[in-house]
Amino acid sequence: MQNESPSMERELKISLIKDIENLDALMKLGEIYYSSDRLCLAKSCFSKILGISNDIYQKEKTRKFLLITERDIQMNQSKMDHSVPDFLDLLIKELLEHSLNDYYYNIDMELFEMMSVPVSIDRVVVNTENEKTEILNQLQGITELYYHLEDKNSRDLLMKLLAFRLLGNKKVMLPLNTMEYWAKRKSLQNLINSNEKIITKSHKWNLQLFDLRKINFDLQLFCFPIGISATFVDGQYEYDNISPAIKAREGDIVIDAGGCFGDTALYFAHEVGENGVVYTIEFIQSNLEIMKKNFSLNENLQQRITIVERPVWNRSNEILYYMDQGPASFVTFSKTKDVNKETHTVSIDDLVKERAIPKIDFIKMDIEGAEINALNGAVKTIQEFRPKLAIAIYHQIKDFASVVNFISDLNLDYKFYLGHYTIYAQETILFAIPK
Structure with a gap:
């Protein structure tokens, strides 16, 4: 040798x-x-x-x-x-450890049924060839993300997520896929309040009415079981592997970018209490209809929430065109026959200035791959207030590299952690907190 x-x-x-x-x-x-x-x-x-x-x-x-x-x-x-x-x-070691596995039905069956996708024993949910190309293209930045992460839990999780994307669900089972997780998901059926439901316009998904008092949230809302699980049970916007946890707290002012049906805004409103404020950013009309219905069910929390009906971007007053498909809506700068609804952007810096918001304590973003643009429009806010951050990085591999480097390059002495809240590739959150 x-x-x-x-x-x-x-x-x-x-x-x-x-x-x-x-x-x-x-x-x-x-x-x-x-x-x-x-x-x-x-x-x-x-x-x-x-x-x-x-x-x-x-x-x-x-x-x-x-x-x-x-x-x-x-x-x-x-x-x-x-x-x-x-x-x-470490990545090669992770791939070798998983490569001889052969899992069956390593999928979220409830999600498949909700989306009317056929379930099969060998169902593949990852395009591994595309993932390999993207990961190799972004390998240096992903390496930098690994060394930015503050704790072993975060670093180990990153390796698992990369292995899942490189090898697929036949080879890799993500950490959340446990009997305890499925038992908690099943228990959510006990929170369904009535036979009343909302059927979404675009995909005909059934949103059932949940009463969350049994799990210590004094609120009710129409949502998916998966959404209830991620936001309220698994704590998608809390990083609790350290003490104190990274989360919204009493009296915080929160920006909730990507409000969808209002579940995250209600969660944040519950956490910030009577003295806190939540600005939830959502512009898709079919989402807003459901959001406002959910807020009307929770008048005490609704008083703490302000809806901003514009897409968040790096600059304000840019014209965007979109096709309303609920949570899966499509956005572009070019008008087409199908993508023809018009809206105007807002930056977080301008939002803070226009509304004379005295401070920002927590920023959450899950905006379908527009996170790095939105962060570019929030530089002054982040520099002035050094808020806690919870940024989705799962929409595109390049965000694994770009988001952490963008925040780090601001030289504001942030520490970084990683969370993941599904058994598939979606819902990876990068948490950042100033030292």
Whole structure:
């Protein structure tokens, strides 16, 4: 076994991100790991080869390498490299650990049924080829995200999410997919208040009326069970792996960018109390109809909420055109036959100025990939008030890199954490809090 150049080692790792069953790359990288005393990583590569190779000669060669590697691990600890593996080493290790799995029905069946999507035993929900291309294009920025993350929980979660996107739901089961999670989801049926429901205009989804007093939220609303679970049970906009948790608190002024049906605005209004204020930003008319219905059911909380019926952007008064499809609405700067409803943008900085908002304590964004543009329009607000941030980064891979770097480049001494609130690729939230 011989040492290779760092560039050769990186090329081999990239090859394995593209195809974790590349036997030639596995063997060469395993030898490099062994030669540099990264014995556990070498063992992972050699073990993978034995699990998938059909070549008798190759398997015999690999057994010999695995034998001397295992002997050194057990009997020659002085040979072990105890330094912390780098990002690519850890990603390769994560991919190897998952690559022999073969999960069935690793999907959210309730979501599939709601969306009238057929359920099958081998249903794939990730376009892994597209994900590989995007992740490799953004690899440097994703690496920077990893090293920005403050705690092990966040870093481990990022690795799981990347593995899920690279290998798919047949190979990777995300952390939320547990019996406890499904039991909590099932228990939400006990919160349905009546047979009354709202059917959404675009997709004909059924929104049932939930009474949340049994789970310590004095409010009711029309929503999906999945939405209730994420926002009110799993705490999608709270990071509670540290103490104190990152969340909206009593007396806070909150910007809720991406209000949809009003569930997050009601959650924030509950958390900020009588002295707090929530500005919820939503411009899709069919969403607003449901939002206002939900607010009317909760008069005490409604008094704390102000609706801003404009899309948030980096500049105000830009003309946008959209097609109203509820939560899946399409937005563009160009008017077409189908995308022809018109609206005007607002920046967070202008919103704060126009309304003379005295402070901003918490900003949440989940706006279908427009987050980095909205952040560009909130620089003055973030610089002045240094609010807590909860920013969705799951809509496009480039946001895994761009959002954390944008906030970090403001030099406001933020710490970063990562949360994820589904069993699929959606609902990854980057939390940021000033030190």
